Amino acid sequence: MATQLTNLFNKIWQQxxxxxxxxxxxxxxxxxxxxxxxxxxxxxxxxxxxINLEKLAEGLIKFGYSECGQYDxxxxxxxxxxxxxxxxxMPKVFISELKVEEFSSKVQAIVTGLINQLPDNVCERAxxxxxxxxxxxSSTDYQTLLEVSEYAAWxxxxxxxxxxxxVSINHLANFDDIEIVNSTLKKAGYLLNTxxxxxxxxxxxxxxxxxxxxxxxxxxxxxxxIEIPSCFYEFAKRYPLxxxxxxxxxxxxxxxxxxxxxxxxx
Numbered sequence: 001m002a003t004q005l006t007n008l009f010n011k012i013w014q015q016x017x018x019x020x021x022x023x024x025x026x027x028x029x030x031x032x033x034x035x036x037x038x039x040x041x042x043x044x045x046x047x048x049x050x051i052n053l054e055k056l057a058e059g060l061i062k063f064g065y066s067e068c069g070q071y072d073x074x075x076x077x078x079x080x081x082x083x084x085x086x087x088x089x090m091p092k093v094f095i096s097e098l099k100v101e102e103f104s105s106k107v108q109a110i111v112t113g114l115i116n117q118l119p120d121n122v123c124e125r126a127x128x129x130x131x132x133x134x135x136x137x138s139s140t141d142y143q144t145l146l147e148v149s150e151y152a153a154w155x156x157x158x159x160x161x162x163x164x165x166x167v168s169i170n171h172l173a174n175f176d177d178i179e180i181v182n183s184t185l186k187k188a189g190y191l192l193n194t195x196x197x198x199x200x201x202x203x204x205x206x207x208x209x210x211x212x213x214x215x216x217x218x219x220x221x222x223x224x225x226i227e228i229p230s231c232f233y234e235f236a237k238r239y240p241l242x243x244x245x246x247x248x249x250x251x252x253x254x255x256x257x258x259x260x261x262x263x264x265x266x
Contacts, residue, residue, distance in 0.1 A: 005063045005090060008129065012041065015130040016162045019217040019230035022190065023165070026212070026233055029188055030172060030181065037171035039236040040082070040092035042163045043129070044155045047097040048115050053081060055123040056095050065093065069249045073256050076151060077102045082250055091165070094250060096259075098152055107148055110141045114156060133159030139221040146264060154262050157219045157228060164211065164261070166234035170246065178208045178237045185212065193232070193261040200254035206239040206247035209254050214262040232261040 017023055027036055045051050057067070065083040072079060073096070080096035100111050117135040125131060137156050146153035154163075167181075175181050182198050191213045192198050200209045214229035238246040 001063065002087070005085075008063070009038075009041070009091065011127070012130045012162050013165065015132070016165060016231055019158075019161075020215045020233070022212065022215050023233050025188075026167075026185065026190065029184065030167060030175060030235075032174055034173055037089060037168040038091035039166040039168040039170075039234075039238070040094050041165055042094040042234075043096070043160070044151060044163050045095065045097045045160075046100050046111055046115065046152075046155065047079065048100065048111070050115055050118060050120060051123060053079065053095045053097040056129070057081070057083060057093075058123060059128065060093055068092075071096075071250060071252045071255065073252060073259070076256065076259060077149070078151065078259075080250075080255070084248060092248065094255075096151075098149065098155070103148060103152075107145060107152070110137075110144060111152065111156075113141075128160060130162075131160045133157065135159070136222050139224050139226055142221060142226075150263050151259060153264075154229070157221075158230065162231065164232045164234050164258075166209075166236050169208075169235055169237040176237075178210055178235060181235050182210050193258065195260045196254070196257035200257050201251050203239050205251045205254075206241065207249075207251050207254065208237045208239075209251075209258060210235050211258055211261045229262045229264060234258060234261075 045056055060083055065085050067081055068084045069082045077099045078096045082092055082094045084092050100108055114135040142153055145156050178199055193211045193213055198210055201207045211234040212232045214232040216227050217230040218225050218227050241247055
């Protein structure tokens, strides 16, 4: 089972690298040749019964993951949960879902049209978490979604893949300060997400986070090909609770700004 889970994340990682080429260099920059522990991996989906958060989580639960936190992002019209594995070296998984019913009938029709292209049991595919986009979409529909929700547009364009991986600063051999990590990245020419500040969170909330801006990669729509933001790399430092164990949850106010790493206008 452990080998299967490791293989799953290896495949998710390789798919992620294919549209996020900056990650290989950052991995070397921060890891200096050493392996890097992933704090968490994030996914996006729609809250449709066929592919909602719970459906995505089913495959993870079979590998021993369990739900450990729930979050609400009212402004972005999202729900989210995070899942943890008993083996702490396995990344946490953060899954969010768009509350489609809170959008206009036009947006709902576009999303329904995408989902109708999927078989009912699509989430049961062994490769679902790295299956990519399983529907066809026009650039016009993409732009319509983009006007009201960057999240919806990104998901419609990219489908099922890791939106980002996250470096655990706590496990880096040569860094233990998020400010120094950020400074190292900027000196190497990488742009950071500055929405809400370069560092989101602080020691008081037991979690500090930062992230690069997403790379860009071409996406084939039904009518044209457009280069749009793909995925990004996040960095997290966790602080101990009163019992001495590291905080393992997420801070909604910080995560809300991290979502903006894939904004087209960055």
